[in-house]
Each structure stands twice: as C-alpha cells, then as structure tokens.
Amino acid sequence: MRREPGANVIDIKRAMLDEVAALNEGLLAEQGMRMTLSSDDVRYVESSIANVWVNLGLGALFATLVMYAFLRSARATMAGIIGIPICTIAAFLGLLLAGRTLNVISLAGVAFAIGMTIDNTIVVLESVETQRRRGLARFEAALEGVKQVWPAVLASTLTTILVFVPIFFIQQEAGQLYSDIAVAISTSIIISMVVAITVIPTLGAHIDFRGKESASTAAPRWVRGCLWVVNCMIHTAFRRLMAIVLGIAGGIGIFVWLTPPAEYLPEGEEAKTFVSMNAPASYNLATMDAIAQTLQQELEPHVGADPERFERGDTDIPPISTMGIQAEAQSLRIIAETSDPTHIEALMDALTQRFEAYPDMRAFAARGSIISSNDGGTRSITLDIAGNDLNELYTTANAIYQRAQDVFDNPRIQSRPSALDLGQPLIEVYPDWERAAEVGMDTSALGTTVAVLTNGAYLDDFYLDDEKIDLYGYGPGAGNIALDDLATLPIHTPSGINVPLNTLAEIRETVGTATLRRVDGRRSVTLDVIPPRSVALEAGIERMQREVIEAMSDEGTLPANINVTVSGAGDQLDATRQALTGNALIALAIVYLLLVAIFAHWGYPLLILATIPLGAAGGIVGLWLMNTVGAQLPKIGLNAISQPFDMITMLGFLILMGTVVNNPILVVHQARENLRTASMSVRDAVHQAVESRLRPIAMTTLTTLCGLSPLVFLPGEGTELYRGVGAIVLFWAAWHGDCHRYLLTCPDGGRAELEKTKTIGLSEGFIRLGFD
Missing domain, CATH: 3.30.2090.10 (Multidrug efflux transporter AcrB TolC docking domain; DN and DC subdomains)
Known part of the structure; x- marks a missing residue:
C-alpha cells in the first residue's frame, strides 16, 4: 500500500491495524494463516513529533525562567509569557489555513517561534516599565510606552516575516519544507506583535508589574561594562572606522573560511536498514534461498538479545528488534531495526560484511528515511554511464565502481542493473x-x-x-x-x-544480461554512490569528478565513446542552493526597502543591514563549534554530535536575515527619538539608546537561546531534521548579543548629526554617518 499525498500516516496505520485484525480473525484464520506487523515507520514519526512537543515545552519553560530572573515579578513574567499559548495556537491556525499538515517540520517551526514571539512582548513591557520608573501613572505609562517603541516593533516584525516571502517561490522539494517552517513562524510573529501592542499595554494600565526594586540606583555591573566598551569604541573617528571595517570584513571572512561543504537535505533517518545482496548470473533461487536460511540462523539469536554482549565486543551484531528476509533468484534483501538507534550503522556494516563474504556478491545498505526513498536518496551521487557496446559499457562501469571503492572509505554503492556482467x-x-x-x-x-x-x-x-x-x-x-x-x-x-x-x-x-537499462534512449549503467558520513555530498561530488572520472580519462581507462554524467542529489543541491541564494538577495532588498519606508531615510537601513555579515559569521562559528566539540563527546562517554550544512540548515541564515536587524532597529529608533525629543548630542543620544535597550536586548537574547536550546542539544528521533537551522539561529543569538550592539554604535556615533543627513545623498550620508 502507498499513501496518497497529504494523507496522515498515523491515521492510516490505525485504520490498517483494525483491518489486519479483522483479516486475522476471518479470512486468514480460515486458511490457517496470520498477518503480523514486521516493520513500522509510524513509530519514528510518532517519536519525532513527541520530541518536538517536549522541546517546545522545555523551551517555553526556560524562556519563562529567564524572564523572571530579569523582571523579578511574577505578574510581569506572566504578562510577558501570555503571548506564548496565543501565538502557538495562531501558528496551528496558520498551518490549517495554508493547507499544511501537522508534521515534524511544521511543529519545529512552531517551536522555533517560541523564543521569537516574546521578543515584541519584552520590548513593549520594558518600555512601559521604563515610563513607570519615570513617574508616570499606569495608564499614561502604558500609552507612552507603546508609542515609544511602536515603529521599532512594527519594523522588526515586518522584516522577520517578509524574508520568508521569496521562500514560497522555491519550486524544489526543499521549498515545501521551508514553507512549512515559514508559515508557522510568520503567523506566530504577526500575532505576537498584536499581543505586544494590545494585551501588554492593557495589562500594564491595570496591573502594577514592578517587582522587588533594588535599593541602589546605579546601573548593574554588566550594564556599566557594556557601556564602557561602547564609549571606548565610539570615542574617536579612527576607532569607529576600525570597528566597522573589522566587523563587516571579519564577519565575511569568517563566514567564507568556516563554511563547510554542503549536503542536500537531512534524511529523517530511522533506526532501520535496508540491505540488499546482488548476486552474479551464476546464482539461482535455490542458492539464494540457502544463503537466506544461513543468514537467518545467524541473525535470529540477536533478535531481542542482551545489548551487553555487543557493548563488550563479544559480537559485531547489535541487538535487533525486528527483521525480515526476502530471497529472489538474483538478489536477497534484509530489512532490520536495531533496539538502540545508535547501533544502526554497526548493524549495516555487519550485514554488508556478511553479504560480501560470498563470492562475487555485492552489497548495498541504506537507512530508512521519511523524506527520500530508502536508498540514501538525499546523499546519493548518481553516475549515468552510457555507451553502445554492452561489453565495453559493463567493463567501464565495473572499473568506475572499483575506483569509487578505492577513493572513499567504505562507501555504499548500488548499480542498476544490479549484475554488471554478461554471464x-x-x-x-x-x-x-x-x-x-x-x-x-x-x-x-x-x-x-x-x-x-x-x-x-x-x-x-x-x-x-x-x-x-x-x-x-x-x-x-x-x-x-x-x-x-x-x-x-x-x-x-x-x-x-x-x-x-x-x-x-x-x-x-x-x-x-537479463536487464537492459536505457537513459535518454542510450544503453546505460547507473551507479548510486553514497559517500561515508565524514564526506559531505558537495565534497563527494567534487572528488568523484576529480579522482574518478577525470583521473580515469587522463589514464586512458575511460573510453572516448563512453559518456559519464553526474546527477542525482547533486543536481538538486545545486538547483536548491541557487534558488535559495537568489531568494535571499530578494529578501535582503525587501528588508532594505521596508526599513527605508519606515525610517523615511536611505542611510539608516544601511547601518542596520551592516550587522548581517557579523550575524552570519556568528551562525557559522556556532555550527563549527558544535561539530568540533560534538566530535569529542565520545571521549567522555557521550554520543557524538555532527550537524551537516544542509539546505534546511541554510534556511537559518534566511531567518536571521530578518531577525538579526531587530535589535539594531531598536537602538537606531531610540537614538533618533533622543535626538528629536531630548535635544541631545549625537554621542549622548547613542549612549542613552544603548543603555535603555541593553536590558530588553539581553532578555530577548537569552529567551531565544533558552527557547532553542532543547531543539538543538537534546537528541532523539527527528531532531536531525531541524537541529541545523536551530543551531544557526541559536548561535547567532549568542554572538549578536555581545557583538552587534558594539558594532552598531560606531556608525551611529559619528560626529555628523544624524538628522542632517536626511538632506544628502545615499552614499555621502552613509559615509558621513560611519566615518566622520
């Protein structure tokens, strides 16, 4: 059975189990037969969804604790988190209205939004409390607090959601995954803005949020430290210039230097393997059945076995939960699941070794996937080898097969047709x-x-x-x-x-040959090469081109009338990356024009967008640290963590393009308000803007970190689907909390008066703002 697009696999399973029970009691029982469940993909889906719900709840809890640590008021904290359930429900409604299903990816989008949805609430809540500390009554403080930050809240909300608009025009299969996350986050962010400018002021007008007031009127030590660094950086024009140049150039340099080779899509891999044995022409059904019986006798003792034997090294076969063997005249297939998901690679290696122990046998093992077919589709390098002479074609295909085995360390290779001989x-x-x-x-x-x-x-x-x-x-x-x-x-x-x-x-x-394959009308052999986990898809394609195809051509072992083309996941990777890059540039232009419209100024948006390279650098540094530290975890008895740089992970950079500018928007907006209403000098205006926004920036940064940490660091089924994008956004938040407020104040603190630059050209205004 195959499900129709859009059908719910969990509902299908429940209905099928009822039908199977009825058949076992009726038709099959009459024939002395019984149908049993030997493999179940739905368990992985259910576990993945359960993990997202747990991570979502933990993220909300951690964000709440962070808010309370800052606000020291239960009433203020409850007001701050009141938007979380509202925005979560809104995300589900948005998915429903958009015709999306509730799946692991869309639920991850809801979880990502947890930390983001309270950003607007924090900004408005902090602004209202600032007005209360200045002596205003509750109603006046609520009204003035919203008026102070309303343009900044609107700008940050629109920039966050508008970067997702180009995603809906990505036609590749990754676009479907992107759009699920985009719908969930966008809906939550829009409703969070509505909650921030309506619910929070309403509560502020009727409830006193203030908690335990400190007896000291001096700023906290961490605030004084931040302000000291800001003053040092904006003290002279040279320091401002160096901070800007080093920040932007350093961010771009770090991003280019540390960006790893790309993967296509995460597999969504189950603890299940599909292992195929492809026999030469000399084998028949009786021989394959005998091999199947031998393998079954060897593997059956490991079904439900004690894991201690494997962990002690007494056997190389880990405990198996379920197993099925199917024998045909020229092939044999085993579908097996491990009791411990971390043992699946060991099981694949053990079965492959036993298959290849038989003369002239070829083995191919792949993990089960909820995204692609169960043949390593999103990591498969497909080689189409075409020629007219079958003998020459098969000889060349076998040579490429062997060369790929030598180039990579234990790759998994499948050929179509399976037997590359004319016997x-x-x-x-x-x-x-x-x-x-x-x-x-x-x-x-x-x-x-x-x-x-x-x-x-x-x-x-x-x-x-x-x-x-x-x-x-x-x-x-x-x-x-x-x-x-x-x-x-x-x-x-x-x-x-x-x-x-x-x-x-x-x-x-x-x-x-019993099978003749044609691609574009030509006799062909197709090799699907899955490189080892240590080699990314992009790097694997480059090595196949250089060390296999080009090397054989230079050696003269690749006949001139044999044509080899590389396709498969590599083509999809290039197409998706080009689409994502083009749409990211469109999103950047949309954000810039939006900020121009909101600030009524051509220069301020350039100041704000100048923080994007540093934000991207923070994300890529975090991904590098995560993989570097994660590779050392087995030394202390923990499972290794490795996060590929796949297309879903790249979506994190598109998300941060909209969110990285949120805090700069607050600082720039407050500096302008200070100049307009308080008649301050430029330096004093910038200093006061940073001082007044440090606390909400710190709160939003920490709530984002805490909201995303369970998604990134807690292992489990399905986490590989969204861990990458979560890591990019999380480490960006940690990085920008320390760096962006310093970089932004440098161009903002030039001696030229900000308001006067409204009358000069774009380039001259930016130069005077940044380098006076």
Whole structure:
C-alpha cells in the first residue's frame, strides 16, 4: 500500500491495524494463516513529533525562567509569557489555513517561534516599565510606552516575516519544507506583535508589574561594562572606522573560511536498514534461498538479545528488534531495526560484511528515511554511464565502481542493473520468416505464442461494469518448460496444424544480461554512490569528478565513446542552493526597502543591514563549534554530535536575515527619538539608546537561546531534521548579543548629526554617518 499525498500516516496505520485484525480473525484464520506487523515507520514519526512537543515545552519553560530572573515579578513574567499559548495556537491556525499538515517540520517551526514571539512582548513591557520608573501613572505609562517603541516593533516584525516571502517561490522539494517552517513562524510573529501592542499595554494600565526594586540606583555591573566598551569604541573617528571595517570584513571572512561543504537535505533517518545482496548470473533461487536460511540462523539469536554482549565486543551484531528476509533468484534483501538507534550503522556494516563474504556478491545498505526513498536518496551521487557496446559499457562501469571503492572509505554503492556482467544464461529464438509465412504466422503472433506457452503473457483487456479486466494467456506447462523440451514445443498455426517450434525458428543458447537499462534512449549503467558520513555530498561530488572520472580519462581507462554524467542529489543541491541564494538577495532588498519606508531615510537601513555579515559569521562559528566539540563527546562517554550544512540548515541564515536587524532597529529608533525629543548630542543620544535597550536586548537574547536550546542539544528521533537551522539561529543569538550592539554604535556615533543627513545623498550620508 502507498499513501496518497497529504494523507496522515498515523491515521492510516490505525485504520490498517483494525483491518489486519479483522483479516486475522476471518479470512486468514480460515486458511490457517496470520498477518503480523514486521516493520513500522509510524513509530519514528510518532517519536519525532513527541520530541518536538517536549522541546517546545522545555523551551517555553526556560524562556519563562529567564524572564523572571530579569523582571523579578511574577505578574510581569506572566504578562510577558501570555503571548506564548496565543501565538502557538495562531501558528496551528496558520498551518490549517495554508493547507499544511501537522508534521515534524511544521511543529519545529512552531517551536522555533517560541523564543521569537516574546521578543515584541519584552520590548513593549520594558518600555512601559521604563515610563513607570519615570513617574508616570499606569495608564499614561502604558500609552507612552507603546508609542515609544511602536515603529521599532512594527519594523522588526515586518522584516522577520517578509524574508520568508521569496521562500514560497522555491519550486524544489526543499521549498515545501521551508514553507512549512515559514508559515508557522510568520503567523506566530504577526500575532505576537498584536499581543505586544494590545494585551501588554492593557495589562500594564491595570496591573502594577514592578517587582522587588533594588535599593541602589546605579546601573548593574554588566550594564556599566557594556557601556564602557561602547564609549571606548565610539570615542574617536579612527576607532569607529576600525570597528566597522573589522566587523563587516571579519564577519565575511569568517563566514567564507568556516563554511563547510554542503549536503542536500537531512534524511529523517530511522533506526532501520535496508540491505540488499546482488548476486552474479551464476546464482539461482535455490542458492539464494540457502544463503537466506544461513543468514537467518545467524541473525535470529540477536533478535531481542542482551545489548551487553555487543557493548563488550563479544559480537559485531547489535541487538535487533525486528527483521525480515526476502530471497529472489538474483538478489536477497534484509530489512532490520536495531533496539538502540545508535547501533544502526554497526548493524549495516555487519550485514554488508556478511553479504560480501560470498563470492562475487555485492552489497548495498541504506537507512530508512521519511523524506527520500530508502536508498540514501538525499546523499546519493548518481553516475549515468552510457555507451553502445554492452561489453565495453559493463567493463567501464565495473572499473568506475572499483575506483569509487578505492577513493572513499567504505562507501555504499548500488548499480542498476544490479549484475554488471554478461554471464546471464539466455535463450534466443530466431524465427525462420519464410517457414512462418507458409503457415500464416507473423512476428507478433509467433512471439506471443512462445511467451504464452513458456511463462504466460498479457493478451488484452475489457471492461465489465466499468471495471477493467486484464486477460493473460498461459500454456498447459507455462512456467515449468524444461530447456530440452523447448525445441519440440507444439505451436498451433493459423493454417490449423500443430508444428514443433524448431521447425519455425532456430533456438540458440547464449549469455548476456537479463536487464537492459536505457537513459535518454542510450544503453546505460547507473551507479548510486553514497559517500561515508565524514564526506559531505558537495565534497563527494567534487572528488568523484576529480579522482574518478577525470583521473580515469587522463589514464586512458575511460573510453572516448563512453559518456559519464553526474546527477542525482547533486543536481538538486545545486538547483536548491541557487534558488535559495537568489531568494535571499530578494529578501535582503525587501528588508532594505521596508526599513527605508519606515525610517523615511536611505542611510539608516544601511547601518542596520551592516550587522548581517557579523550575524552570519556568528551562525557559522556556532555550527563549527558544535561539530568540533560534538566530535569529542565520545571521549567522555557521550554520543557524538555532527550537524551537516544542509539546505534546511541554510534556511537559518534566511531567518536571521530578518531577525538579526531587530535589535539594531531598536537602538537606531531610540537614538533618533533622543535626538528629536531630548535635544541631545549625537554621542549622548547613542549612549542613552544603548543603555535603555541593553536590558530588553539581553532578555530577548537569552529567551531565544533558552527557547532553542532543547531543539538543538537534546537528541532523539527527528531532531536531525531541524537541529541545523536551530543551531544557526541559536548561535547567532549568542554572538549578536555581545557583538552587534558594539558594532552598531560606531556608525551611529559619528560626529555628523544624524538628522542632517536626511538632506544628502545615499552614499555621502552613509559615509558621513560611519566615518566622520
């Protein structure tokens, strides 16, 4: 059975189990048979969804604790987190209205939004409390607090959601995953803005949020430290210039230097393996069945076994929870699940070694996936080898197969067709056209007759009450014709006489291939090469091109009339990356024009967008640290953590493009307000803007960190699908909390008055703002 697009796999499973129970009690019981469940993909989906719910709850809890640590008021904290359930429900409604299903990816989008949704609430809540500390009554403080930050809240909200607009135009399959996250986050952020400017002021007008007031009026030590660094950086024009140049250039340099080779998509891999044994032509069904019996006897003791034997090293086969073996004439397949998900690679290696122990056998193992087919599809390097001469084609394909084995450390390689030799015994029937014409038979009639008498053949179809009925013809001995009897097979001719087949055709015994594959009309062999985990897809493609194809061409071992093309996941990777890059540039332009419209100024948006390179550097540094530290975890008895730089991870940079500017927007907006209403000098305006926004910036940074940490650091089924994008956004938040407020104050603190630059050109205004 295969589910229809959009169908819920969990509902299908429940309905199927009911049907299976009914069959076991009825039809199958009457025949002495029983149907049992041997493999279940739904368990992985259910576990993945459960993990997201747990991480979502933990993120909300941690964010709440951080808010309370800053606010020291239960009432203020409750007001701050009131938007979390509202925005979560709104995200689900948004997914429903957009026609999206509730899956692991969309739920991860809801979880990502937890830390982001309270950012607007924190900004408004802090602004209202600032007005209260200045002596205003609750109602006036609520009104003035919203008025102070309303433009900044609107700008930050719109920039966050508008960067997702181009995502909906990505046609590749990654676009579907992107759009699920985009819908969930965008809906939550929009509603969070509504909550921040309506619910929070309303509560502030009726409830006193203030908690325990400190007896000291001096700023906390960490605030004084931040302000001291700011003053040092904006003290002279040279320092401002150096901070800007080093910040932007350093961010770009770090990003380029540390960006790893890319993967395509995460697999969403289960603790299940599909291992295939491909036999040469000399094997038959009896031989393969005997091999299957031998393997079953060896593997059965490990089903439900004690894991201590494997952990002690007494056996190389880990405990197996379920297993099934299927034998065919030229192949054998095992589908098995491990009791411990971390043991799946060991099981794949053990089964591969046992398969390849048989002479001339080839083995291919892949993990089960909820995103691609169960053949390593998102990490598969596909080589299409085309030529006219089958012998030369198969010889070249075998040479490429062996060269790929030598280039990579234990790659997994599958060929189509599975047997790359011309040793398959074949029977060829060559008609005697003159003799066939004498008895009234043509090519089609003779071919169909031989097929019906030997193995059976499709003849025609008809409709009975709108139901299509296929007709097949079978001879009396179809399927059991001995080779020696083939020549005397009686053929009934249109002339009404029966003649033996050897009077109408010549029968030849030969060898060849049982399967002929064509790609674009040419005879072809396809190799699917899955490099080891230590080699990213992008790096694997480059090595295949350089160390296999080009090297063989230079050595003269790749014939000139053999054409080799690379496709598969590599093509999809390039297409998706190009689409994502193009749409990221469009998103950047949208953000810039939006900020121009909100600030009514061409220069301020450039100051704000100047923080993006540093934010991108923070994300890539975090990903590098995560993989570097994660590789050392086995030394202390923990499982290693490795996060590939896949297309979902790259989405994190698009998200931070909209969120990285939120705190700079606050500082720039407050500095402008200080200049406009308080008649401050530029330096004092910047200093006061940073001082007044440090606390909400610190709160939003820490709540984002705490909200995302469970998604990034807690292992479990399905976490590999969204851990990458969570890591990028999380480490960006940690990085920008320390760096951006310093970089931003440098161009903002030039001696030229900010308001005067409204009258000068774009480039001159930016230069005067930054480098005066």
